[in-house]
Amino acid sequence: MLKRKLLRDLWQNRTQFISIFLMAFLGLFVFAGIDAESNGIGLSTDAYYQATNVADAWVVGNGFSESEVKKLVNLEEIESVDRKIVIQGKAKTKDGDELDMELNFLESMQSSYPYLIEGEPFSTEKKGIWLEQNFAEARGYHVGDIIRLKYENIEFAEQIKGIIIHPEYIFYTLDSDSMMPNYGDYGYGFLSKLEYPMQESLAYNRLVIGQNQESVKDMDSITFKELVKSTLDREELVVMEQSQNLGIDSIANEQSQHAAMGIIFSAVFLVIAVMGIVTTMNRMTSNQRIQIGTLKALGFSKARITWHYVSYGIVISAAGSILGAVLGKLLLPSLFLPSMSAYYILPEWKTGMSNQSYGAIILSILVSSIVSFLSCRKELRDMPAITLKPAAPKNLRHSLLEKSRLWLSLRFSTQWNIRDILRNKARSIMGIAGVAGCTMLLVCAFGCKDCCDEMVVWQYGQLNTAQYKVMFSQSTSNLKKREYSQQFKGQLVQEGSCEFRTAGRVKTGNVTVIDTGNYIHYQDFDGNEIAPPSKGIAMSYKLASVLGLEEGDFVEWHIVGEKDWEKSRITMLYRTPVGQGITLSREEFAALHYQFAPTCLNTNMSIPDYIKDSDEISGVISLEQLKKDLDENMEMMNIMVGVLILAAVLLGIIVLYNMGVLSFLEKTREVATLKVLGFSSGRIRRILRQQNNWITVIGIVMGLMLGYFLLDGIMQTMTEDQDMPTVIYTLSYVYSIIGTWVVSTGVNTVLSAKVKTICMVDALKGVE
Amino acid sequence: MTERTENVFIEFQGVSKEYGTADRVFYALKDASFTIHQGEMVVILGPSGAGKSTLLNLLGGMDTATRGTIVSCGEEISSYNDNQLTGYRARNVAVVFQFYNLIPTLTAYENVALMKDIVNDTMDPREALAQVGLSEHMHQFPAQMSGGEQQRTSIARAIAKNPKLLLCDEPTGALDTNTGREVLELLVRMSREEKKTVVMVTHNSFFADIADKVIRVKNGGIESVTINEHPKDASGVSW
């Protein structure tokens, strides 16, 4: 019979239970959904790396000899070393285009296998080429076709033996500045060294290293890199560890960003949902106080009664959270899939919840069970003689306010509402928390977008004001570059990678050398323009803080590809959103005996097509294109923001509606009494609305502040390489306020319409 | 009196129930002593606030005494802890409350059948409901029944349990004369025909006539215990 009571109670309090169900559902839907997506990235890449045995490190240099390979293999830390030649060739397509094609000629292959999509497996003994999938698809190449290739002046043809993708090319662009890949417009291929067009000079420029995981276990990557360099006695070599591969690094960053954003957001979400469950369960049980007393007086044991009430919590929250997690995992990741798969090349996109999701499910079930357990225990603590009577109201004293003069001057509705709020503190706090949570999530979601927009404005509106960025080819002479600079009245810039070393740690970043000009600007911490660096080196704030350095400190740095380490004093700090590193003036660079070799030219003059197409120019990037790329890059952010806004609004509606129904039920008797006394329904509705307005206003004010702090926290934890100031536009605050207000008053209007339906007779009849 | 001591069923000895703090003690019941025999129909009378409900709650194991010994159904319940009291209630006692205290989400039938969850040898709920004349309203929810019907359901719930001791706290308090009389007749029949011990609290002194024993309570103390050699029939009670 108790089971039947359980079912009927569930039905009778369906609004509450549905809202508990929905809260658990939504909380887990978002949490598990985003978790399944970000964790799924990890699962997908792990599987990919495992299947292809991706290399642990690479050495970039020139003319690696057989004896050098031996030296490395003899190291205990190294398991395998393969030599390969990587060259920037061209493919002459059927349509007559010449497209960039990176060609890998392998001597042997003990790690980093191509992942075969179609055709026969790759082997260093076989002839022919294994072509990248996107390029093959976009340009209509199939297994068995012949593709014509060109390297410098040599043209040669290869038969396509297989279509592949390769774990070293998860993400790749033509030049490091473009953010959006254009797969299909360029590609890569894998061949045996036997196919290298210049067999007489097999100049291996890459070593592919597999580490002995046992012996490098306790070794940090710096020591490993130094070990390789010193073993070969070549300081100019660049050793890259696995995580420095552009694709592997980007997708790992992407994953941790999704995880960070997702987890922080949805954890907040889950907390709000759990709080909602707590209050609802608690009120449910208190409302059944007399029934609990009766059951006890009839002779039911405490354990039986407790179990009866705990099972409410378990049934509802388990149903909600499990269903939410399952659907979240199923549906949410597919929102991200289109943009993710346009960006990163993986053989398979998996989704899968991590332990955090299972933890969250257990947590939400546990919390509602514990809450129902505790609130039930509270009612069971007393002897039935006491529980059988309605609970004595807790706060019977008049508050100080009620004794003051001011009180008497207040209108009845104000008095009534103040009393009601103070006497039902838990309910009022929950109401405020619901509104605040809704506002907070909205502020945070809108703010996320603001921060990104702000970053674009900052980077391309203030720090770099050039309309065009002309990228030089490697072979272009410095003289020619200077000519271009004069022709287009531009500013020459050399950009490169750099390693930094302090007592504590080593970090890679950028080195920028600037010529005189007006396109590159610098700002101090507060965004005031400062003169570009002249003497000494200037370091970006974020890098300095990561390295624990201040203005005036010394830092050791080393340009990738150069032999020497430099030690310089930091004479200036500047703030920049992306590309953390150091900047030097051309003169300072020369003073350190480096040759200024500009990589690009910033200008506002448009570049004629014949120059764009010349061999000396590898590409021209316009500001417009960059902004467009960035916007596309923000696609994923937009999806995330959209999901959050929707979820925030839904959560707001559920929490507020639920709180509203609960308090309405509790107020029924009082409202009925007011009606009996002759108050009109309209007047009562206004009284109820007044209270709701107060709560909404307090909640919104708190939510605006909390939203800022939450966003700030997320921005701080983002990545080391970005310096994103927390910016929330006024408009976003306005949207959040309007959004919350609409949700809150909408819910209240629906609820207060119920005032009319209160039947005075019914409400005043029973004791319960 | 002496010839009946061997079947003493309930015994209160110096029982007190105190409320309040050490320096401001309030006695809801003070030093109460009396005995009740098996099969007796006992009425507890007294003005409002006298301590009648307190006494009944102690007897039903729904409250604990501050001082004194209570023996009921052969068990010394004054020394019982919470769990033991639950067992005592489940085994021996059925209560009819002034405000019925039915489970609102269960029908009349289900409210009675609920007892099956506690005791094994219950009466068939249908029969119990038939005895109180509610066969027709069996499948209605409490909210769909009149006060008298609800009270009769609550009595059916009590008799279905087949208890040794039936306790009633103002069972007719919320009912009109005729319905009250019907309920009363039911209870008297329980006592006379089923030989149940029935203890009933009321402030209606006319009920004194139908009882075997009348315990008068005043200001927390036992004022008098009278034995009625010739109890009247319930139908003869005037209100």
Ligand SMILES: Nc1ncnc2c1ncn2[C@@H]1O[C@H](COP(=O)(O)OP(=O)(O)OP(=O)(O)O)[C@@H](O)[C@H]1O
């Ligand atoms: N929880 C409590 N705290 C303090 N005093 C209490 C408490 N419960 C009951 N009392 C007091 O004990 C006294 C006896 O109460 P009891 O309920 O037994 O009265 P009663 O005889 O049943 O009255 P009525 O006929 O009005 O139901 C009353 O004066 C009451 O104020």
Ligand SMILES: [Mg+2]
């Ligand atoms: Mg009473």
